[in-house]
Amino acid sequence: MPTNPKAECRLSPINHAYLDDLAKLGPYGSGKSGVMRRFIENGIRAALEAKVIAPRDVADFGAVGEDGDD
Numbered sequence: 001m002p003t004n005p006k007a008e009c010r011l012s013p014i015n016h017a018y019l020d021d022l023a024k025l026g027p028y029g030s031g032k033s034g035v036m037r038r039f040i041e042n043g044i045r046a047a048l049e050a051k052v053i054a055p056r057d058v059a060d061f062g063a064v065g066e067d068g069d070d
Contacts, residue, residue, distance in 0.1 A: 009036070016032070019032040019035050019036065020032065022035045023035050
């Protein structure tokens with residue numbers, strides 16, 4: 001199974017605390033990375049719907065569908 005490239009992310013301590021809070025709630029993800037992924041994906045979907053960015057084909061990236069949340 002191919003792995004995703006690591007993305008470097010620098011956040012302030014308060015944003016880390018917010019991510020922890022959201023992860024504890026559960027519906028946004030089970031950990032900080034899941035919460036970040038959920039919010040990033042939601043932002044990308046909103047940008048696609050607003051036609052800010054053009055849709056891409058997952059086949060161009062070797063994928064056949066969406067990956068599950070870890």
